[in-house]
Amino acid sequence: MQFKGTKNFSAQEMETSIARTGGYSNAFTSPDWTAYFQTVPSSALELALRFEADRMINSLFDPIEVENERTVILSEREGNENDPQFLLGEMVSQAAFQQHPYRNEVLGSTEDLLNLTREDLYGHYRNYYQPANANLCLAGSFQPDKIMDLVHKYFGEIPSAETIKSIPAPEPEITAPQQLELLGAEETNYIQIAWRSPRASHPDFFAYTLVESILSGPSALNMFGTGGIGNRSSRLYRELVESQLAAGIYGSLSASIDPGTYNLYITCRDDHTPDEVLQRLDQVIDDFLEGEVTPDEHAIALKQAHASFAYSSDNITNQAFWLGYAQSFADYSWFTDYVGQLEAVSRDDILRVAREYLAPAHRVTGIYRPRDGA
Amino acid sequence: MTDTNSARLPGADNIFRKTYPNGSTVLAYPNPASPAVFFRGYIPVGSLSDPTGKNGIASFTAAMLSTGTQQHEFQKLHTLIESLGASISVHAGSLSTVFSGQCLKEDLPFILGLLLEMLSQPGFPRFHYQRLQKQLATVFKIQAQNTEEMASQAFDRLYYQDHPYAHPNIGYPQTVSTISLEDLQTFHQDFYGPNGLVIAFSGGIESEKTASLFEQIFSAWEASNQQVQIELPDWKPHRTDMREHVVIPEKSQTDLMIGTSAPAGMSADYQVCALGNSILGQFGMMGRIGEAVRERSGLAYYAASSLEAGLGPTCWKVFAGVNPKNLELAIDKIKDELKRFIDKPVTQQELADVKSQALGQVPLSLESNAGIVRFLLSLERYKLSLNYLRELPAMLNTISEEDILACARKYWDLNSLVIASAGKAL
Numbered sequence: 001m002q003f004k005g006t007k008n009f010s011a012q013e014m015e016t017s018i019a020r021t022g023g024y025s026n027a028f029t030s031p032d033w034t035a036y037f038q039t040v041p042s043s044a045l046e047l048a049l050r051f052e053a054d055r056m057i058n059s060l061f062d063p064i065e066v067e068n069e070r071t072v073i074l075s076e077r078e079g080n081e082n083d084p085q086f087l088l089g090e091m092v093s094q095a096a097f098q099q100h101p102y103r104n105e106v107l108g109s110t111e112d113l114l115n116l117t118r119e120d121l122y123g124h125y126r127n128y129y130q131p132a133n134a135n136l137c138l139a140g141s142f143q144p145d146k147i148m149d150l151v152h153k154y155f156g157e158i159p160s161a162e163t164i165k166s167i168p169a170p171e172p173e174i175t176a177p178q179q180l181e182l183l184g185a186e187e188t189n190y191i192q193i194a195w196r197s198p199r200a201s202h203p204d205f206f207a208y209t210l211v212e213s214i215l216s217g218p219s220a221l222n223m224f225g226t227g228g229i230g231n232r233s234s235r236l237y238r239e240l241v242e243s244q245l246a247a248g249i250y251g252s253l254s255a256s257i258d259p260g261t262y263n264l265y266i267t268c269r270d271d272h273t274p275d276e277v278l279q280r281l282d283q284v285i286d287d288f289l290e291g292e293v294t295p296d297e298h299a300i301a302l303k304q305a306h307a308s309f310a311y312s313s314d315n316i317t318n319q320a321f322w323l324g325y326a327q328s329f330a331d332y333s334w335f336t337d338y339v340g341q342l343e344a345v346s347r348d349d350i351l352r353v354a355r356e357y358l359a360p361a362h363r364v365t366g367i368y369r370p371r372d373g374a
Numbered sequence: 375m376t377d378t379n380s381a382r383l384p385g386a387d388n389i390f391r392k393t394y395p396n397g398s399t400v401l402a403y404p405n406p407a408s409p410a411v412f413f414r415g416y417i418p419v420g421s422l423s424d425p426t427g428k429n430g431i432a433s434f435t436a437a438m439l440s441t442g443t444q445q446h447e448f449q450k451l452h453t454l455i456e457s458l459g460a461s462i463s464v465h466a467g468s469l470s471t472v473f474s475g476q477c478l479k480e481d482l483p484f485i486l487g488l489l490l491e492m493l494s495q496p497g498f499p500r501f502h503y504q505r506l507q508k509q510l511a512t513v514f515k516i517q518a519q520n521t522e523e524m525a526s527q528a529f530d531r532l533y534y535q536d537h538p539y540a541h542p543n544i545g546y547p548q549t550v551s552t553i554s555l556e557d558l559q560t561f562h563q564d565f566y567g568p569n570g571l572v573i574a575f576s577g578g579i580e581s582e583k584t585a586s587l588f589e590q591i592f593s594a595w596e597a598s599n600q601q602v603q604i605e606l607p608d609w610k611p612h613r614t615d616m617r618e619h620v621v622i623p624e625k626s627q628t629d630l631m632i633g634t635s636a637p638a639g640m641s642a643d644y645q646v647c648a649l650g651n652s653i654l655g656q657f658g659m660m661g662r663i664g665e666a667v668r669e670r671s672g673l674a675y676y677a678a679s680s681l682e683a684g685l686g687p688t689c690w691k692v693f694a695g696v697n698p699k700n701l702e703l704a705i706d707k708i709k710d711e712l713k714r715f716i717d718k719p720v721t722q723q724e725l726a727d728v729k730s731q732a733l734g735q736v737p738l739s740l741e742s743n744a745g746i747v748r749f750l751l752s753l754e755r756y757k758l759s760l761n762y763l764r765e766l767p768a769m770l771n772t773i774s775e776e777d778i779l780a781c782a783r784k785y786w787d788l789n790s791l792v793i794a795s796a797g798k799a800l
Contacts, residue, residue, distance in 0.1 A: 003659070011669075015658035020727050022734020041734055071672035078626040079675055079695045082521055185624040187515045217456075229459050232452035242448065244505050247512040269512050300457040307459020307478050310409040315742040 001121055002027060002036065004065040006058035011065075014051050021047070031102050032257045033328045034128075039317045042141045046150055052136075053154035056129050066118045074114070077107050084186045084368050085265065092366040095178050096194040096261050100171040132160040135327045139319035170258050171196075174362045183371040189268035190368040191277060195358050197262045200255035201330040206341045207353040208253060208262065213301040214293065214350070215284075216251025216264060218308055228311075229304050236264070239284045245272045257329045262357070274367045282360060289355050293347040305342045383736065386760040389750065390581035396596060397569030400588050401750040402581035405743055411482050411577030411584070412743035414751060416470035417493070419565035421543040423603050428553055430545015432565075434506065435558045436466040441502035443491040448502055451488065460485050462492065466543055469603070469685060471566075476743070479578045486591045493566060494595050503555045514547045522695070524620040524796035525629040532616040533633060533689055533792045537609045567597025572754050576746035606686040611635040613790050620796035628698045628797025632708055634786050636690035639683040639756045643781050645769060647681055647690065650778040652728040653720050654711070655679025655692055662715070663692055666707050673700050673707065683756070689792075690785055698798040705793065712791075716782045719775035729770045736763055 005011040018025045023040030038048040080086040090105050097103035173196050198204045217231020231237050240246040248267040254260055268274055312318050326335035390402040421432045442448040460477035477485045517523045527542055534540035575584045637643035655663035660678035667677035677694035696704045739745045
């Protein structure tokens, strides 16, 4: 609804004015925050700031537009539901979080999307869209002093009311293993496994990052960039894919304000059952927890982090994104000091964190199976 | 119109381009601030060279290049690459096999050495051949349940008919299962070599240094028996409406594609159609199509158009993801917009907007190493002038509303549309 017009600008005026510069604007929502971004030629930066400031306070939420957008978002959800891994992920999140809102799909359930009123949306907007509840991040070719004048000009006059936040209690650790099954029309078996991860500002998070790198390959820091680093030398790829049990595996560790999850996503081959895959996976995790991190593994994980960080600086959109993302759960130095923080992690730290978080009793396992038993 | 400072743009005086005696060509443009290097290139062999009954052989061969070389078996190869935080990937398209990668700049010599090994001396290990056969079987099953992929394959079947482009690059389960390891080795021996290889670099190393490094490593590659890929067969646009719906039960969304013929990337019409396409289904929130299908009707999360930039026959498509019950309504809305597109010229404002956007996108597209490399390869693939970007403003200036209308009418024949969809039964 933030792209449907304000008191000062029509939706089309905002959209076309930015597009005309060759730039682009969009928004995306994580469980913790909503980000609006514009990437424009530096000559159009004032225009971008004017629109963002206006969007913060003057959006209309026209009732007719609300109804149109409702069907668009339902369509987005229907597109996601076409993917069995989306459905599996939704089920695993519900099980991994009993009380914390991280259990809810960001897009919302179909039922919620059908029932949300214009007043619900506008109330959310007026409560959370406040200067004191926002971070503005800029990266690119400009002089900071001049830009700050523009920031003050467009954002300085916006009154800031206090945001009423319901602070969720952090989710307790997963104390007993859960295994859930989802049956569907697809012919392929999928597995998703979730372990609890610490909040991103927790000292253990950096060691966890290296655990992920060694087990399933490093997560890319490139939200807006090109490619990441492969994971074919990771322990789980070697033992599950190269050994011919699974068709693919990747991991994902997200930085979040509250404790979140480290997830593994496995696509099974049709000549091996999910149970066979899980049996081997358990062995790999056991070996990891009972063994040691080799100096080579440690060095490789650090070098990969160093390279990931270099790639992440390749474009200005990604630079601004990471400054804002880090600010949401810690402060921007979390990102600028990223490589140094990882370098301070010892091999013992990696094992200690792995043993604390990755015990089999502390995980949720979701399996998608073909309904016809293929 | 957006102002671009053409003197600062890449052009003949600062793009490095050189062809070597073995037939390979290097393009490079520096990005001094970058601590990394990104490269992408291609060898002129793709699924066009798949023998009859062996569809998928080019794609399978490309996949085998990442399974180990004669010097380094699978795990050693990937440990070497990944331990540097680098990447190298290879895949086959219709006309070429594309490779790409990135690394920290100090690691480029080593990574280029591994790239040469992968391209010229793959190990073709039987174990990994068998593994990939099984993995491909899984991929085919996943694709068969993917509405976008199935709509796209149905579209290509209808649109390209008996032209090789009608086949998916990956092949079919029944053809891939007949491809032997020896077939792959023969295909590699026949078609892989430095002749026609193109590679583009951008990153924190001077262009001359990068090129010299490439020459030092790749000049040793000779392949005297390298065959030239066959010429693209002729193709004529059909003259009737065609429609196919692929039934995939239990899908909550149907993917839809409506298309017609399009000019080749090198033709005089291409730039005109590109501006027209932007108005039709790209500009702002997916252009006129997005406005009609998404914004005004609320029928789809995505509804847009695309104009392929390719050699040989290409297509101009409108696509959308819709609720199954809204499929016919979405088709009608799209046809209404297509009719408007060929009935009346675009407005002066619309044309001014997309021209301004096309120029404004230039500096943004060049802000990353990958963006620079994409531009360099386009120059080579479509035989464009190295000064293309500097000449772009003058070129765009000559395009009028009437030119776009003429092209719209030339390519969009509403009596011979190809309509493909995939989702629940109709």
